[in-house]
Amino acid sequence: MFKSTSILLFVAAAMLSTCSAFNFDGLDIDSRVVQGTNATRGQYPFYVFLKVKMNQGVASCGGSLISNQWVVTAAHCLQGVSSAEVHLGSLRASDLKEEGRVIVNVSKSGLFVHPKYFSPIVLNDIGLIKLPSPVQLSDVIKPVKLACTKPKNMNVIVIGNGLTNTTQTTLAPILQYTDLKTIPLYQCIPDFPFLLFRKSVICARGVQMRSACRGDSGGPLISRDSRALVGLTSFGSAMGCHLGYPQGYSSLAAFRPWIKEVTGISECKEEGN
Numbered sequence: 001m002f003k004s005t006s007i008l009l010f011v012a013a014a015m016l017s018t019c020s021a022f023n024f025d026g027l028d029i030d031s032r033v034v035q036g037t038n039a040t041r042g043q044y045p046f047y048v049f050l051k052v053k054m055n056q057g058v059a060s061c062g063g064s065l066i067s068n069q070w071v072v073t074a075a076h077c078l079q080g081v082s083s084a085e086v087h088l089g090s091l092r093a094s095d096l097k098e099e100g101r102v103i104v105n106v107s108k109s110g111l112f113v114h115p116k117y118f119s120p121i122v123l124n125d126i127g128l129i130k131l132p133s134p135v136q137l138s139d140v141i142k143p144v145k146l147a148c149t150k151p152k153n154m155n156v157i158v159i160g161n162g163l164t165n166t167t168q169t170t171l172a173p174i175l176q177y178t179d180l181k182t183i184p185l186y187q188c189i190p191d192f193p194f195l196l197f198r199k200s201v202i203c204a205r206g207v208q209m210r211s212a213c214r215g216d217s218g219g220p221l222i223s224r225d226s227r228a229l230v231g232l233t234s235f236g237s238a239m240g241c242h243l244g245y246p247q248g249y250s251s252l253a254a255f256r257p258w259i260k261e262v263t264g265i266s267e268c269k270e271e272g273n
Contacts, residue, residue, distance in 0.1 A: 036176030041091050041100070044159050046144035046229070047175060047220060048073075049087040050129075054080050060093075060171060062160045062219025064229055065143045068134040070263045073218030074232050074250065075117035078127040082108050086129060089140035093161045093171050100140040104131050112262055114255070121194040125234045125250045127218075128262055144220065145269035147228040150253045151182045154271075156204055156230060158249075160219040179224065180204040180247075188246045191237060200254035202231045205246040221249045228269040 039047075048063035048071050063073035063086070071086060078084070087093075089100040096103070112128040135141060159177045181204060188203035189195050195203070204221065221231035231249030252259075253268075260266045 036172070036178040039091060039159070039175040039177050042140045044175065044177065044220070045089065045138075045140050045142040047090070047159055049090040049093055049161055050077060050218065051085040051087070052077060052081040053083045053085075060161070061217045062233065063129065064220040064232070065135075065141065066146060066229070066259075067143050067263065067265055068137060069131045070265065071129040071131070072229075072232065072252070072259070073127050073129065074234055075113045075125045075127040076119060076122070076234075077218040078111045078113050078129070079117065079119065081111060084111060084129060086131065088135055089138065090161075091140075091175050092173060093175075094173065100138055102135060102141060104135065106131060114258060122235050122248065123198075124200065124255075126232060126255050126258070128259070130263075144222065144227070144229045145267065146252045146256060146259070146265070147223060147226070147230040148253060148256075148268035148270050150199070150251045151202060151223065151230045151271075152184075154182045154230070155224040156180050156182055157222050157224055158204070158219070158233060158247075159222070160233065178206060180206040180221075182230075183246060188248065191245055192235075192248060195248065200251050201234070202249040202251045203246050204231075204249060223271060226269055226271050228271070 046065045048065055050061040050063050050073060052059050052061060061073055061077035063071045065088060066072050084106045086104040086106055088102040092098055106129055110130040114124040114126050117124045157177050158180055161171050161175055183203050183205060185195055185203055195201055217233050219233045220229055223230050229252050231251055234248045234250050236247040237245035256268060
């Protein structure tokens, strides 16, 4: 197995701990926002909080509404999942009665994992969820536009309800966001060697230890300027998400052909528009 310092960013909510099924040789595929700021109601109306049911129990992830019937998230959030509880218009993860919140149950037939997803090297880490019927849009429930191109040296924002420190075991009570900057892929390869020649991954890091962390998996990475969805939280360093290591995000631009094939959604947003 390759030597790496990364791990999927996924939280087993039922046990309030990292889902061991997604841990492998230094790779953490479980994320949360570290050094984040509390979001306000309606600030990120496309954000989706997910509870997914699997053999090990229930786990938490993030996602983004990209139309009135489709949600995009990480493949590792859906692999082996029998059903998903989709929370739209969510600000406080545990407040099931908050104003404007809509909860939709989706069976396995509505869950789509990229056909070429390969978990050992987090390849093609993207999935889609089709809601049983179109959701009614509101001030707190609105889709986000997909980015047309992969960002380069871009100021971005990562959003999530995950843990706020590697040592914590509970999700953030309020949706968090923080600023990051995308960096060239070669700067991530020392930490994640499997990324060599991987054009479908965005690397990003923050100042003052800002980062995604466990529970943020599948959640949005947006452009600070255009507010287009540029990436999905995929993996971070197993050394800890509060130590300043870079993180990996699935590039939406790279997967637009597959998204169009499954959902019919082809529209995208250019930077500066």
